[in-house]
Amino acid sequence: MHTDKELDARGLNCPLPILKAKKALAEMTSGQTLRVIATDAGSVRDFQAFAKQTGNELVEQQTVGADHISILKRR
Numbered sequence: 001m002h003t004d005k006e007l008d009a010r011g012l013n014c015p016l017p018i019l020k021a022k023k024a025l026a027e028m029t030s031g032q033t034l035r036v037i038a039t040d041a042g043s044v045r046d047f048q049a050f051a052k053q054t055g056n057e058l059v060e061q062q063t064v065g066a067d068h069i070s071i072l073k074r075r
Contacts (some may be wrong), residue, residue, distance in 0.1 A: 004033050004034070005024060007035070009021070010067065014038075014042050014046055017047075021050070036070045036072065038067070039058040044070070051057040059072065
């Protein structure tokens with residue numbers, strides 16, 4: 001899937017992946033997509049809650065090895 005921006009949050013623990021994603025999304029325009037790669041297993045659940053709270057769409061989530069990938073669409 002094509003994404004407009006990618007954020008490598010590997011090695012960062014909660015809440016840093018969410019905070020960095022929030023900052024990245026703020027710099028993007030409505031409809032653009034952000035791919036976040038994190039190694040913190042809690043980030044899967046965190047991004048689900050983040051999307052609900054902020055109104056940004058959680059397009060996809062997957063786990064590849066130790067990487068937890070979340071794709072968000074800017075509201």
